[in-house]
Amino acid sequence: MSCLPCFKKKAESPEDEVPVAQSKGISTTPPNPAEPFHKGDNVNSNAKTYTFRELASATKNFKQECLIGEGGFGRVFKGTLQGGEIVAVKQLDRSGTQGNQEFLVEVSKLTLLKHQNLVNLIGYCADGDQRILVYEYMPMGCLNDHLLDLKEDKKPLGWLSRMKIALGAANGLEYLHETANPPIIYRDLKGTNILLDKDFNPRLSDYGLAKLAGGGSKTNMSPMMMGTGYCAPEFEKNGEHTLKSDVYCFGIVLLELITGRRAVDTTRPANEQNLVAWAQPYFKDPKKFPELADPRLGKSFPVKGLNQAVGVTAMCLQDEPMVRPLIGDVVAALTFLTMPQPDDPIPSSPPAPTPTSNIEKSSPNNEDQESSENEDQGFSDDEDQDYSDDEYEDSESDQQNDEKVHDKQRSQKVSDKRKSQKVRDSQEDEKASSEYGYGSASGSSEYEDSGDDEQQNETAKSAKYSSHSRHKSKVKSHAKSISGSSS
Template structure:
């Protein structure tokens, strides 16, 4: 076994404190308590808590904490000022306990037994079933161990990972924390069982309140819809830009956006998403998304990027605007695919109000509607490179979400460009040099103005051709 103590996240070159230990010879003579973390088969020992060795007569002599064997040939390295290894009271007794403690020491992903989760869900009774999807069933339960109601996802056993791979993935994903992500509380890996424990979202999914509205229930108002869109965009922006490595959601849809008691939106199932490599790109032999939400290039080639998620978000935003499903086989043929139906309208801003959900009864700011449609149209462009990145989508929707009814004051078809200075990068990203609030307004207006300008230009070309 090679042990390396490091004060930093990556393995140092050279190590601060390396030593080799032959376990078969030394396990009778040396007892060591230490904490460790394993990510992608990489073991990082963060610090010794206690060491001891046997001396004559069987008496144990305690060695100073955080110190290596005295008889080991170890090059001395100067300790960096104010740099202390993180330690935790963990004793390496067996594989199961080690995995449990590793999880508990990496952003509080707790390990639960199958018995605990079965008790919490009344042995996974049908009455506790609250959802079912491509990854498995979700049950509502109460865990007395932590004193809270939770959602327990029982993963489909077909094609399950091995225990080691599952634990590594849980460790990585438990480090993802954002107010617009459903919190992963813990997991169970007893035997062949694979379960994930999430915080419980009492209002269910956006789909239930938007597309499966029960008779007599009040439809979502415009500003609640835009708040949901903004919060979902913020969660996606975090996965793309702040998570390390970046996470590609892969299957964003309205049924995967959950709501708390105040209609705050959080992304779910991100823990089962594709973890993107360093290049933010992946190629899959099997398309895993949902038809109607998948980006066209992903369906054609299996190539998955963050821009694939941007397209899926555009579909969700269009659902929020229109109140229509991404795919609705109950409608006439030309209206069954939401994006296909909406594309001709995208080309004419004067028709944008045709896209508004009839259940809104016209109660929305006209200017805000036009800007929201323009954002959706940008996200749904066929060419991935010209779709915006999520940080710019968040900026545009932040302006819409805080604009209020006065957002409709300006004329939507004003051909003049916005006053803010906008720079459009080669990759379609928008940048300015203004404050955050001005940036939000600028991005929203730039997107709308660009859509209007393209429409006016196409009309000019048609007239000149005559």
């Protein structure tokens, strides 16, 4: 005999004639566990209570055609409420579930959890021995539908989309670990529990269900989780599951996003069936990191970003829990990876300018460098005499205001320098004679023996001219140096 007709008779009793999906409890704080709960009482103002009849009608009496998922905690159906709202109805496995009071206490805690990367718990049903949770519906399904169970006519997820999904899942896990009070251990993090909304934003589901399904011992875990490849080493050894165990499970999900492989795939060769064991040799050689990339990505991923993602994955999959990072550190690393990165390398900065002389610093632009270098190479002092300090300042102003005039002046200047080169050579010869002739045997005999007054006068003039020219050149260079430093 079906239990549904019996329930109908019970539902027709006067005490159950209450509008469906209406909040009757107004308390905003979790109830005292010592106080008994009455059927229909709501735990807080955010949660709604539903009757079994309403949820059975929404899911067409929980028919197979409405089934959208099944896990260790129970089955999930797509339902349409009386007002047209589409919801996900999770019918928990009744074997091992808590009593009515304990169930409502745990539901009160879950309804207080609000985060953009968590699936919102809308309400619940606790009629008789039924334990049903009502969540908001995620139209895009779970992560595995778009990563591992992708149909041939669908385009695979791009690299940036994968990293954004990883970041969103990490944000949700960080909220459970570091914001929720007390912290909540997920225990069942995997691709099928990462749902996607219409904008492909990831939402974690089934969080906090361990206590609802089996009494809340620290060793309790989804029965179907054993042997799926999502177990941390410490759980397999001694049945302990901690916050760092969640980090390990997240590392497996991140590795699935990178490689496009399942955590356990019996269709592959024996040495590739376990994803973590297959990837361990690659973790030890950074040069092999690109070989872990999903072949469906082709070359459409930044190599640097891939290397960093693999590095984060390797840290999460450390055997020792204490060595694994906190989920907050993982969030910080993934935040950088979700930023668009150019495929081409960033060009290096231009080389630093070489040190220049005071004359080069005083030039108004780069076009004066040629003439400045020529001055450093020792062009004629006569050319320097053609430009006094005032004339130099006027020329500088003209160069800034009229570029064409400056080019003509510079061309004329270079031309004059070339013409004066010969004059300079002869003058240096005369200066050499005047500077080194006095006191030398050959020089003194040349002037003493000649007794030519005219030649001695010419020599004196040359020495005087050379000394005056050098002095003026130094004064001019000093003035230019001061002008360059002040500008």
